[in-house]
Amino acid sequence: MTILNEKSNFNDDSTRLSWTKTQSFEVELRNLTVSCEIKSGLVPLPWVKGEKKEILKQIDSLRVPAGSFLAILGTSGSGKTTLLNTISGRSEELIVEGDILFNGHKVFPEEIRKSVGYVLQSDQLLPTLTVRETLQYAGLLRLPNTFTKARKMEIVEEIIGELALRDCANRQIGNSAGKRGISGGELRRVSIGVQMLSNPGVLYLDEPSSGLDSFTAHNLVETLLSLSRLNKTVICTIHQPRADIFKLFDYVLLLSKGNVVYYGPTTGIVDHFAALGYECPYDVNPADFFLDLITINSQNEKVEQESTERLGQLIEGYKESLLSKPSIGLASSSAEEMKRFVPESRNTSFLYQVLLLIKRSFQHIIRDKSLFMARLVETILMALITGGIFYNLEQDIGGIKSRIAAFYIVVILQPYLIIIATILHYSEELRVFDREHYDGMYSSVAYWCASKASNLPFEIITSFIFSSIFYWMANLRPTLVAFLWFYLVLTLVQYASASMGHMSSSIIRGFAGASLMANLTMTFIGISSGYLINPATFPFYLDWISYVSMYAYAFSALSANEFLGNNYPCPYPPDDIQCALYQGDQILSRLELRSNDIGFNCIILLVIATFFNTVSFLALRFIKYKPK
Template structure:
């Protein structure tokens, strides 16, 4: 079934075709009140799926050159549907697979007005696993409720919702991952999802498949909860697929859709009477929901006959007393659309419900708390860093300044660089991609801005990427016996910290641009491995073909390696050379003795690797530039990601 999620959450991908389509809200509350009973009505609504970018491009060419446009018309989801949902009732939208469902008028002003008085509970329950249920609701309340709401009022409202939705037992339990042993139950997660949305006491509640993934007992409890919420004069609209007879008995109204057309809207009793008038009697002891779905479904292999049956049912409903009565009620209500009362009913709602500073402090504190609760991940990061550093320190332990140590020290610097390049990027990709679904949902619900989330996430992760590279370099530096000068150590430390943060910035970029975690984890190491080739050790810079040599300017390992090598070898004057023979020495190989030129100064080592002492300041500047460039590009990618899921 095309669900409410596909229409409402992706409203930017839909457009309304009929020029006569009208969608409005009829309020029974006082005009100066922001909460209260609301009746929802819509008339002659048609919806088409948006075209792909390729089809839009082809369509533009056809328009420009007056070519026929056959074959690229958008797919119609909803065909001229009218209906209403009354406060105090549950309206269940049912239909066969692929039917389509309800649209809230795509005009921006209407969306803002709907947002100000409604809430939307999506099918999938997505939460930050490291928060307790009470903490989650507190953060949600701070972002959803009015900016002038006091802390005491927020706490009071959260406790009221916890009590109303029977979450007291799990209020201080870590939410956890769905399906894991250390988490709240599926039913509790569903109730927590409802609790998040009703914090602002909305008059209209949209629910997408609220019983999905629950057993029959939990499903009945959830719909019973919705029934009790409807009894408090809320308007509840849900999509539901083949409810049990017990659940069906709780539903007040049905909206049956097939092939994008309205097959019935009204009470279940009236639905049975209407289908009975068409010669379709529901057998006794038979679930009416299954009966209705069976009559409006298109069966494989019998498409033509079933389609004729569906069209007959839809046509008969339009002409029936039920359809005519609906048309009359909606026609009488259309006068509200242009009235002054309607225009002033909602006022001007804000796109975001809280101020920029409130969003910033709430998301920042939440991000720090979630990171702090990642005990296993945090401890693994530190243990991995210490273990790798100790292993490298023992392998390259106490190097002396001779001909053999030139390769050893240069190789050790390169290995330090690799450890602080690949690991941070992959770590960021892994954690960032897991949290993106929560971000997309909350941002599209108007809780916070994209740049607020990205900035807070960056700040919350920063301590890790300052402390971990510092630990790594400190252990390796003194065990390997690198340049003992204190200033040289601080330069190396600054370089490694910058390289680590360029890598994390690249990880954010890949995570924002890739559509899945698997794709991001495949792309990030591959791209970094390619850039490591330009770092100066795998291949001498002078040997790289000119047509690809520009790649080093995108390679932060190149800038980092040049800084480390120059910082290590600059000013070194006495690299010993055994068996002197005019600045050459004899070494043994499997093929006999070989005479090799000695490199007796640090400048010689630097020149041999095609590095330059004068490039260090430029290298530092480029590391800063890459951090800014990668993060800005990642932010733009995150903006696009958020918009594509609306």
Template sequence: MGPSGAGKSSLMDILAGYRNKCVTGDILVNAKERDLRKFRKMSCYIMQDDHLLPHLSVDESMMCSANLKLTEKMSMEDKKLVVEEILSTLGLMEARHTRTNNLSGGQRKRLSIALELVNNPPVMFFDEPTSGLDSASCFQCLSMLKTLAQEGRTVICTIHQPSAKLFEMFDHLYILAEGQCIYQGNVQGLVPYLSSQNLICPAYHNPADYVMEVACGEYGDMVPRLVVATKHGKAEQFQKIKKFTNCEKVQHDLKESDLTANGKASSVGDGNETATNQSNGHLVTKVNGQGAGCDTTLLSKETDGSDNTALKLPATSDHDISQDSSSDEEEVECHTFATSCLTQFKVLFVRTFMSIIRDTTLTRLRLISHLTVGILIGLLYLNIGNESSKAFNNAGCLFFCMLFLMFTALMPTVLTFPMEMAVFVREHLNYWYSLKAYYLAKTMADMPFQIIFPLVYGSIVYWMTNQPSDFLRFVMFLTLSTLTSLVAQSLGLLIGAATSLQVAVFLGPVTAIPILLFSGFFVTFDTMPKYLQWLSYASYGRYSFEGVLQAIYGFDREPLVSNLKEQSMFMFHSGEDVLKELDVENAKFYIDFIVLVGFFILLRLACYLVLRWKVKVH
């Protein structure tokens, strides 16, 4: 607990293993150095913001979590029973068929917790679990966390300023101010400790409010003094540690508001559970090794289907979470997860495909825009494809086709991908799935739509504008149209993965400007200054435009139709004349095709590497 900027979230990130850069000191689990990979597999981190996929229902989200986090040996019926029990426990049964974007704040918070409860992690981290909730929802949320702790889990959470009722629910308190600890111990010892430091909490005043006022300096600069007192163990004399042997005793004492922390049933543990040696910078964390002895149901069963209870940490938890010198550092990424890469891919593919289908921006609006603009362009350039006097107009039509396909693929991806990034980071760092499985599923799920839409648009424009009635040329035109769309989408994925939403919205159109300028339509290649011609080779728009012109006017096309009534200085007798005028007579269709495929592969690979870098940064 502590005021804003005290370092609560930073400490939580370090403890949960989400932040490793620029951090000194040691983190010990059960008196041994922490193996970060194994620790993160046995823990989960529920962040302050509820990042959920908006187009999935509660039940669908839970089943995706169950299929990814529970072993493949477990039957589907057992997984459904686990999901139903969790939803029932958290009060989400009535909303199980509601999409997450229609849930209330409290329901979203409970769903975020439910998603991580599927595999019953023994250690759970919560960053501001009551943020954005009303008083009733806050009490329900913390009561649920208290129940989870009583069942044998270790629950650690940050909280900003709880009410007195909520404050008394915690077993162990660690107060931060200006990045340093000013008190650690049980809640009951806080007021006597402050009194010993000449800080008298007024009667009927919330101790949580009072200590926050102290930390903020309302009673003078007391923080350095409290830091020194805590470092010298002045708070230890106010700790009253009692031992409990079963759930009934814990619940009885809880009703009397006299529950003190112990290693078997606590939210964080007793006064020795989390200790900071501020003189040497060592952070020591002990994880409960026993459950509370409660009877459990399917929710409590080990995820591999055995009869052991997952609520109780294994007897070998020291080995499981601590550093293992014999562990294979070259272990394949997918093998560190509960399911295989193939299973992860299948679950993520179905989930991503369903989200795209239900997303009106990514499906219906895109389809309508391709149909509408295709018909509009077809009417505007109606039957000009074979007329010699309108070859330049036809070239403009072909260029606009590539331009439209470029922007309709780029912008939706730039807008939606950054919003999915938060979900991906949370799920990946909580060991749901590997980066490879996610990226492959994301790529493959959107591929059908990214192919169908350009085919629909290109078919309308090609025949309405009366381009050559040659099936091979038609296929070549559609191929380059589809490739242009795929390359633009790949660029959008890269921008979205590398930047935030605000930056991506700006960079998307900006990056398209040089691509269009150096495409060869506004300024031909020979007309460009020598020192800028190299930029033309980096523009995938150039290869799209060149390839389309070759498909329409190249390969010994039959003579163009000349309209004697409309004589013009730009009368072209053959397709070769048009290619020479546009300075693309030496272009090769197969080279343009290969280069566009290369752009597609290169951008997809770059996006994967950026995602990998982002995960490591976290």
């Protein structure tokens, strides 16, 4: 592993951040108790107090020396993730009592989050970027702006080398939805690299080896050991490690039912349990042996009682041992390392974040071939199909009726597909946003601006393609001005629809929930377009829908564009009453639209899109989704 041999050469005395000057933290827990509130009832009411349930019970005098490697082990539900989240400042929903100290100073969740790295159990990365690009974007956003771009890239290359990612540096990340990419172990290392780029004093990892084969898991844990030797305190939770992996940890914390059963050097665990009467057989993996010992077996009452008694005895045994007493058996930090911790502020300017995120989002959209091609092919196919159905419309009564039907189809169908594509796109991208925003890489405002700007060109292009094919195939009003209005209206309704998709995704994460919300909204406002039901006939309590329906305004604009002042050849004598059926203004008045003013309808479409955009902005800003 290169990391052990290669000391970084990117010192920069002008900045706090450089590898050799990394401030590593000793992590100390004093009287730490973590509980949650369990509320009864079908719908938990915020003002009703629930029952308090302790998840972690009084963890005291637990010190993890700076630059060491600690593994938190325990049975399922023992509280490993809760502990990791608490000491990394990520347990907002829990009641935390007691103190967390970094280098002897009490720190609060906000401060902790800014100074540590947290590698989630699942890798939230954009699948279309290469390993190198992923780390470069993270470097550009996380490294201090006192570094030049060239220097940031140098640091990224160093990390790629340290994490043994050179062979796959130019390969795309990929995803489980069919996009081939790098292996699971490489994926984990990229996630670690992203966190390393904030130069954290402590690196936390939740089940870093889950889903990896044992060889890859061993390599990964070796990498983590190497990082700790670079003066990073590394703390991870892990499930049943192999014996050769177990040996790599400096310290082990054994948890069962929220109690500490052992905390101390890995080398001392066998002797500690032997002293309590539980000798680990030489041919058994110590991790398996100790985990079995601390598991409550509920197969039947008798064994459950036995295992509960044994666990109680082991917890007491630990409490009475020297290991549970402060500073016994553990190295303490030097005076230099006990310096007051200063939280890092965000490194880049707002404009820089927006421009970088726009570039990245463009890359992602263009490279997401399935979605990009689906959007393009779908637009062309939809234009050809609808153009084919309404091909070369006659100037007679049938043709006039078909024109009205065509406008309804155009304002509903194409935007509907846009909504689905938008939600599909954001359901993936927002998972990455949640992680990066939580990590403090950029502001939600910067992300919102970038996502709006990067998607707009695609709305403009796809609606141009659709309009160019459909308009002339259907034989609509044959003037350039009328075509341009048609294109503008279609662009605006598509933009408003995409904004609605974005809004749904910003409020509800995940494709299923967001598309359900968007579909319901769309069905509701779609019926009031003015084609299926005349808005003037709506019952009073539904009257408002047509005022907020983008489809109603788009339908009005397209109808006005076609019929206003446009008379079709009447087959009857000019003074025949039936000729009114061929006069555009008469047709419009029978449609009883909200407004025949195309410009006014376009402005309202913009207002509706702005409303959706404002809601998505507020949702991204104020609804916090904790990354998983």
